[in-house]
Amino acid sequence: xxxxxYDVILDTLPENERRLEILFRQAGDGFLQVEYGREQRAFLLxxxxxxxxxxxxxxxxxxxxxxxxxxxxTNLFHFDPEKISVRELIKKIKEVELSVADVNDIELDSRLIxxxxxxxxxxxxxxVEKYVKEVRPGAPNVINGYNLxxxxxxxxxxxxxxxxxxxxxxxxxxxxxxxxxxxxxWPMDPRCAIVVPKYNPPRTWTPEGTVGIxxxxxxxxxxxxxxxxxxxxxxIPVFQFKQKHPLFKNSPFLYKPADRxxxxxxxxxxxxxxxxxxxxxxxxxxxxxxxKISVREWLKFFNSDEVQKGIKELKKKQEEGTRKAPxx
Amino acid sequence: MLRVINSGIETLVEDWxxxxxxxxxxxxxxxAMDNVALRxxxxxxxxxxGEAGLEVAGGYFEAEFGVDAVISVTGTDMKPAINNEAVPMxxxxxxxxxxxxxxxxxxxxxxxxxIGVAGGIDVPFYLGSKSTCLFGSYGGFEGxxxxxxxxxxxxxxxKELDSLAGRKLKKEVIPEYARxxxxxxxxxxxxxxxxxxxxxxxxxxxxxxxxxxxxxRSAYRLEEIKDVNxxxxxxxxxxxxxxxxxxxxxxxxxxxxxxxxxxPVLLVLDGPTLGGYMCALxxxxxxxxxxxxxxxxxxxxxxxxxxxxxxVEATQKxxxxxxxxxLE
Numbered sequence: 008x009x010x011x012x013y014d015v016i017l018d019t020l021p022e023n024e025r026r027l028e029i030l031f032r033q034a035g036d037g038f039l040q041v042e043y044g045r046e047q048r049a050f051l052l053x054x055x056x057x058x059x060x061x062x063x064x065x066x067x068x069x070x071x072x073x074x075x076x077x078x079x080x081t082n083l084f085h086f087d088p089e090k091i092s093v094r095e096l097i098k099k100i101k102e103v104e105l106s107v108a109d110v111n112d113i114e115l116d117s118r119l120i121x122x123x124x125x126x127x128x129x130x131x132x133x134x135v136e137k138y139v140k141e142v143r144p145g146a147p148n149v150i151n152g153y154n155l156x157x158x159x160x161x162x163x164x165x166x167x168x169x170x171x172x173x174x175x176x177x178x179x180x181x182x183x184x185x186x187x188x189x190x191x192x193w194p195m196d197p198r199c200a201i202v203v204p205k206y207n208p209p210r211t212w213t214p215e216g217t218v219g220i221x222x223x224x225x226x227x228x229x230x231x232x233x234x235x236x237x238x239x240x241x242x243i244p245v246f247q248f249k250q251k252h253p254l255f256k257n258s259p260f261l262y263k264p265a266d267r268x269x270x271x272x273x274x275x276x277x278x279x280x281x282x283x284x285x286x287x288x289x290x291x292x293x294x295x296x297x298x299k300i301s302v303r304e305w306l307k308f309f310n311s312d313e314v315q316k317g318i319k320e321l322k323k324k325q326e327e328g329t330r331k332a333p334x335x
Numbered sequence: 336m337l338r339v340i341n342s343g344i345e346t347l348v349e350d351w352x353x354x355x356x357x358x359x360x361x362x363x364x365x366x367a368m369d370n371v372a373l374r375x376x377x378x379x380x381x382x383x384x385g386e387a388g389l390e391v392a393g394g395y396f397e398a399e400f401g402v403d404a405v406i407s408v409t410g411t412d413m414k415p416a417i418n419n420e421a422v423p424m425x426x427x428x429x430x431x432x433x434x435x436x437x438x439x440x441x442x443x444x445x446x447x448x449x450i451g452v453a454g455g456i457d458v459p460f461y462l463g464s465k466s467t468c469l470f471g472s473y474g475g476f477e478g479x480x481x482x483x484x485x486x487x488x489x490x491x492x493x494k495e496l497d498s499l500a501g502r503k504l505k506k507e508v509i510p511e512y513a514r515x516x517x518x519x520x521x522x523x524x525x526x527x528x529x530x531x532x533x534x535x536x537x538x539x540x541x542x543x544x545x546x547x548x549x550x551x552r553s554a555y556r557l558e559e560i561k562d563v564n565x566x567x568x569x570x571x572x573x574x575x576x577x578x579x580x581x582x583x584x585x586x587x588x589x590x591x592x593x594x595x596x597x598x599p600v601l602l603v604l605d606g607p608t609l610g611g612y613m614c615a616l617x618x619x620x621x622x623x624x625x626x627x628x629x630x631x632x633x634x635x636x637x638x639x640x641x642x643x644x645x646x647v648e649a650t651q652k653x654x655x656x657x658x659x660x661x662l663e
Contacts, residue, residue, distance in 0.1 A: 035617025184609025
C-alpha cells in the first residue's frame with residue numbers, strides 16, 4: 008500500500024507585509040529546501056533576503072549543518088540527520104528569518120570584482136567555429152562566425168547596445184553550483200537584462216574564461232568544458248584548480264554568493280597577458296573591493312520612473328526581437 | 336604500488352563519502368557509486384571503511400603488483416583471478432610482488448566491482464577527498480579514469496600484512512544483488528498537489544523503470560514517463576516553458592530524482608548540483624549504493640515510499656555493519 012503522503016511542505020512562515028510566505032520543503036534524508044513564495048519568479052529582492060538569512064545561519068556554526076546551497080529563490084540546507092533533526096533545523100532557520108528586519112533595511116555584504124573582457128576574442132571564436140563545423144552546421148545563432156549579432160537580434164538592439172548593457176551594470180551572483188567555481192550573475196540594473204535562448208544542441212568545448220549568457224544569467228566559464236550559453240567574449244581566470252596564485256591559495260574558488268562583477272573592455276592581448284600572470288607568474292593583482300548592497304537604495308532605484316520606463320522599453324524591443332530571431 | 340596493464344572500461348580511484356561541503360561551489364561529492372561494496376572491501380583489508388579503493392565499472396581491469404600486499408575484491412562478480420587462478424570475492428587475499436590481478440566482465444547481476452588494498456590507494460587529497468569526479472576531471476588519480484601504464488602507490492597498512500590475510504565476510508552480511516532494484520525514497524521537493532498530480536506520484540512509486548544505457552556516474556537516466564497525467568501545472572513560470580522547469584534550484588545531491596521533460600533522471604555521485612528541473616523524490620542515503628550496481632540498459636529501478644525517520648534508522652543500522660563483527 009502506498010502511504011499517499013506526498014505533502015512535502017513540512018512547515019511554513021505565513022506571508023506578511025515584510026516578506027513572502029516561506030516554505031520548508033522535504034528534500035530527502037539530510038536535505039531541506041527553504042523556498043520564498045510559491046510563484047516561480049526571478050526577482051533579486053528574494054535573493055538579497057535569502058543571503059542575509061543564510062549568512063546569519065552560517066555564522067552560528069550549527070551542529071550537524073554541512074553546508075547551504077543558495078539559488079535565486081530557494082536555499083538548500085545540507086545536514087547530518089544523525090546530529091540534527093529536520094525539525095530542529097527548521098526551528099533554527101525560523102528564528103533567524105523572524106529576527107531579520109524589514110527587507111528594506113537589509114544591507115548585504117557584497118564584494119565588487121572588476122573583470123576585464125575582450126569581446127569576440129579569437130579563442131572563444133574558435134569554439135564557435137568548432138561548433139558550426141562539428142555540431143550544428145548553419146546554426147542560426149552563429150552570425151558572421153559569432154553569437155553577438157544573434158544576442159542583439161533576440162533583444163531587438165544593436166551589437167553596440169549589447170556591449171553597453173554588458174558593461175553598463177554590475178552583475179550580481181545569486182550563488183554557485185552546476186560547474187566547479189561558477190556563479191550565476193544577474194543584472195543589478197534591469198535595463199541591462201539581456202535574455203537569450205541557449206544553444207541547441209550544446210557546444211562540446213568552451214575555453215576557460217569565456218563570458219556567456221543563457222536565459223537571463225551571465226556565466227564566466229571556470230574551466231574548459233561544453234556549454235550552452237551564447238558568447239560575448241573572454242575574461243580572466245576566476246578559478247584555479249592548482250591553487251598556485253595567492254588569491255587561490257586557501258580555496259580554488261574566487262566567487263562567493265552576493266558578489267558583484269563589473270566588466271570593462273580591454274584588448275585580447277591584455278587578457279592573454281593576465282592569463283600568464285595568473286597561472287604562470289602568479290603575480291596578477293585582482294581588483295576586488297568590499298562593499299554592501301543597500302536594499303532600500305536598490306528598490307528606490309528599481310522603482311524609479313526612469314528605470315521602470317527603461318524596463319518597459321527594453322521589454323518591447325525584446326518582444327519584437329524574439330519574434331524576428333530564428334528559434335534554436 | 337600497482338601498475339595498470341589493462342584499464343578496463345572505467346576504473347577510478349574513489350573513497351567515501353567523497354568531497355563534502357562544496358555543492359554550492361558546483362562540486363558534487365563524487366565517491367564510490369556502491370559505497371557498501373567499497374566499505375566492505377576496506378573492512379576486509381583492515382582500512383577505515385571510507386578509504387580510497389578502485390571502482391571497476393563494466394570490467395576487464397588488469398594490474399601487476401610491485402610490492403607484497405593484501406587486497407580484497409567485492410561488488411559484482413568479475414571472476415577475479417591472480418596469475419590466472421581464480422580467487423574468492425568478499426575475502427582478503429595475500430598478494431606477492433609480481434602477481435597479476437585480472438578481472439573479467441560484470442556478472443549476471445550488478446555492474447561495479449571494488450578492489451580494496453591494505454593501506455588504501457595513496458593519491459593526494461583534493462578538497463578533503465581522494466575521490467575522482469569524472470564529470471569535472473578532478474580528484475583521484477589525475478582527475479581521470481586509469482590508463483595502461485599508470486602506477487598507483489599504496490598507503491601504509493594499519494597492521495602487519497600477514498595478520499590481514501584470510502579475513503572473510505560473513506555470508507549473511509554480503510549484499511544481495513537483483514535485476515529490479517528497490518530504492519527507498521522520500522517524496523520532495525516538488526510533488527503533488529502543486530507540481531505533480533497524485534496520479535503522477537503514484538506512478539513514480541509503483542512503476543519499475545528501465546535504466547537507460549546512457550546512464551553514468553553523473554546521472555542514471557530512467558525510461559520516459561508515459562500514459563499518465565503527470566504534471567499538475569502548465570508551465571514553469573520564470574523557470575521556463577515546460578512544466579518540469581523551475582527557477583534554478585540546488586539539487587539534494589546525490590540521490591535526487593530530476594524530472595527533465597518527461598525523463599526521470601536520478602542524480603548520482605558526479606551529477607550537477609543545481610539546475611532548472613523539478614525534483615520529485617530523493618533516494619535515501621542507505622539505499623543509494625543499489626543504483627551504482629544497476630546495469631545500464633538491462634536493470635530496473637523501483638522507488639519504495641519511505642520517511643525521514645526510517646532513513647535515519649536505516650543509516651545507523653547500515654553503518655554498524657562495517658566492523659569486525661561482520662567478519663567470520
